[in-house]
Amino acid sequence: MSVIKKSDYRVTSIKTSAVYVSAASKNDKAIKTRSSNVAVLAAAAYQILRDEKLLVLSDDVIIRVAKTKKVNNKGAYYAEAKVVVVDPRWSYESIMQTICHEFVHAEQYYEGRLKWEGNTQFWNDIPSRNKGTTYSTYRQMPWEVEAFSRQDSLAEQVWQKLIALNVISLEWYQTYIGQ
Ligand SMILES: [Zn+2]
Numbered sequence: 001m002s003v004i005k006k007s008d009y010r011v012t013s014i015k016t017s018a019v020y021v022s023a024a025s026k027n028d029k030a031i032k033t034r035s036s037n038v039a040v041l042a043a044a045a046y047q048i049l050r051d052e053k054l055l056v057l058s059d060d061v062i063i064r065v066a067k068t069k070k071v072n073n074k075g076a077y078y079a080e081a082k083v084v085v086v087d088p089r090w091s092y093e094s095i096m097q098t099i100c101h102e103f104v105h106a107e108q109y110y111e112g113r114l115k116w117e118g119n120t121q122f123w124n125d126i127p128s129r130n131k132g133t134t135y136s137t138y139r140q141m142p143w144e145v146e147a148f149s150r151q152d153s154l155a156e157q158v159w160q161k162l163i164a165l166n167v168i169s170l171e172w173y174q175t176y177i178g179q
Pocket residue numbers: 101105143144147
C-alpha cells in the first residue's frame with residue numbers, strides 16, 4: 001500500500017542500475033520495500049533538483065540506499081566516487097531532507113567550493129582546521145552549516161514537485177510527511 005512504483009516516475013537522467021539496495025538488507029521485507037521507495041524518491045529528487053535548477057549537479061552522481069556505518073548517521077557523500085548514500089531506516093520526511101543535504105555537498109564539491117587536497121579539506125580555497133570530531137564542531141563546519149540550512153526547504157520543494165508529477169499522491173504525502 002505504501003509502495004511507490006518505479007513506473008510512476010520516468011527516471012531518465014540516471015541509470016536505474018545506479019540505485020541499489022545493500023546485500024545485507026535483502027532478506028528484510030520491510031527494509032526492502034522502504035529501500036525500494038527510497039531509491040525511487042532519491043532518483044526522482046536528483047532529477048528534480050537538476051531540472052528545477054535547485055542545485056548545480058553533474059549527471060553522474062550515484063545514489064546508494066544502504067545502512068550508514070554509524071548508528072546516528074542518516075547519509076553520506078563520498079566526493080571522489082560521487083556517491084550519495086542514504087539510510088532507509090529513518091522517516092520519509094527525514095530521508096528526503098538527508099537526500100537534499102547530501103546533494104548540497106555534491107554541489108559544493110562540483111562547484112569547487114569544497115575540496116580535499118591530501119588530508120586537508122578546503123572551503124573556498126581556505127584550509128579547514130575543523131575536523132568535526134564532536135557533534136558541535138561538525139555542525140560548525142561551513143559546508144555543514146550550508147547543507148543544514150538548505151536541506152528542509154529543498155526537501156519541501158522536491159515533495160511539492162513529486163506531488164505535482166504524481167510520483168506520490170497528496171494522501172501519501174499527508175500520511176507520511178504531514179502537512
Ligand atoms: Zn553534511
